[in-house]
Structure formats: C-alpha cells, structure tokens
Amino acid sequence: MGVFSRMSLIFRSKANKAMDKMEDPRETLDYSYTKQLELLQKVRRGVADVATSRKRIELQIARLKQESDKLHDQAQKALAMSREDLAREALTRRSGLEQQISDLGAQHAALQGEEEKLTLAAQRLQAKVEAFRTKKETIKATYTAAQAQTSVTEAVTGISEELGDVGMAVQRAEDRTAELQARAGAVDELLASGALEDVTGTGKDDITAELERMASTSDVELELQRMKTELTAGPSASTAAIEGGDGSAEPAASDTEEPTP
C-alpha cells in the first residue's frame, strides 16, 4: 500500500476511535461539533499568537534600524573629525546589527507565512463547521435509527479528517512560532541589556562619548583661542581709555571786598 493511502487510513482510524465512544449516533454528532468549535477557537488563538510574534519582531527590527542609523551618523561625524578609528568601530558594529536585522527579516517572513496559512485554515474550518451544524440538525430532525448510523458516520468521518488537518496546521504553526520566539527573546535581551546603547556605563555609548569629548575639547580650544586673541589685542585698546584731560585747572576768581562808604 502506498504512503498516501496509509496516511488517509491513519486519519480514518482516529475518527473511528472518537465515534466508538458514543452509544447514540446523535451524541456522536454533538461530540464532534463540540470538538470542531474547540478547534476553531484554537486556530483563531493560533492566528492571534502568530500575529503577536510577528509584531514583536517588527518592533525589534525598527529599533535595530534606529541603532544602525545612529552608528552611521557617528561614523560620519568621526570621519569629519578625522578619527578614522572611531568611524571604523562604528561601522563594524553597524554591520553586526545589519546581520541581525536581516535574520529578523527572514523570521518575519516565516511568521507571515504561518499567519496566512492559519488564517486560511480558520476560514476553511469555519465554513465546514457551519455546514456541519446544518447537516447535524437535518440528520437529527429526520432521525431514524436505521439510516442515522450511516449518515452520521459519513458526516463525522468526513469532518474528522478536516479536524485532523487543521489541528496539524495549528500544531506546526505553534512549534515554529515557539522556535522563533526563543530567538526573538534573545534579541529582546540584547536590546534590554543596553549592550547596544551603553558600553561605557555612562548612559551613552562609547563612540558618542568620544565624539562629545572631542567636540567639547575643540570648544575649549576655541574658547582659549578667543581669549588669547582678546588678551593680545588688549594693551593698545585700553591705553586710550586711561588718558585724562589737559591738566589745567582754572583757579577760582577771588572775591574782591567792596569798600564800605
């Protein structure tokens, strides 16, 4: 027997096991319907979980891109100050980040694929479950023991295969998401640890600190230069201010006494 007929037999035997538990075929219908609703819930949760993981990776990518842009700016500033060593360091770190960004991009695509598959599975299952509910009510309404067993068996085994199929899709998506989440967790830790932002422990990364130190050094130099210029220009400018008037003081005219007559 071929591989694929064996696979269909495996599906069938699972369905039969579930049915053997029931005495009344109508119970089987209700039982199967409950299982279908449970699975539908599970698939929808699965879609939501995968979407959450996808969004988390999107945030991570955005943050890493920000860091990468910052390092690019730093490299440019460093070069403008003729510090090729610093620029090189910044670009080296940036290329590490770019690698991570591209890894995350691949994970993002994988999650998107799972999300699409699960969304389709949910839609397909929902249509099946709705159709099954109609069928179930029809069978119950026209119930006669003789023919019920056949139609129930038909409906239930038919949908059981569907349940098995969708159940597997959910399982696969869960496994893959868990795997990707573990990797995403590592990136979160890296971001949270501040390894990207704060190598020196001063709240600034070392490259920024060095650039700022250089910038402030050159500010100091400029200030000193300005002061020196002022000082050397000083004597010629201040002498004029000290000069007084011509020094001639007019003696006050003495009162002449009037002779009294």
Added chain:
Amino acid sequence: MIIRILGEGQYELDAEKLTDLNDLDRAVEHAITVGDVEEFRTALTRLLAEVHEFGTPVAGDVFTESDLVLPPSDATLDDVKEMLTDDGLLPG
C-alpha cells in the same frame, strides 16, 4: 477519487489523470525508506502539481473521506515520517 492536501483541503479528480501516481507514491516511499531528501522533494512536488492541475476543490458543505492524504508542499521528509507513525500525526 478524493485527495486531501494537508493545509489546503480536498480535491476531486479522475484517478486516471494521475498516470504517474503509483510511481510517484513508490518514489516517495523509497525516498522515506532510504532518507533521500531530493527524491522525496521531486516526487512530492510533481504529485502536488498534478493534483492542482487536474483536481477541482471539494465544496465546503460536502463531508467525505479522502482516498489519499498528501502532505503540504513545505513538509520535510522527517515531517512525513512522523505523520506515518500513528501517534505523531494527529493532535487529540
């Protein structure tokens, strides 16, 4: 005949259209036995392509069992191996 492709749903098609069905089935079986990933991939891809080409999707309100169940296109050889063991295949 009804064929299910896991993750996609059921297709109905004329069994005669699948001329190479038995060959492909044997190829997959052989690939699984000896662990030949390439042979497995080639055979599975061709089989799925044929079902897509000749099959018509089964309507949503039809409940019927499949004569054949095929793994999804991205299934690995190990996935299929696991599916063929009774316990590994189906949750619940």
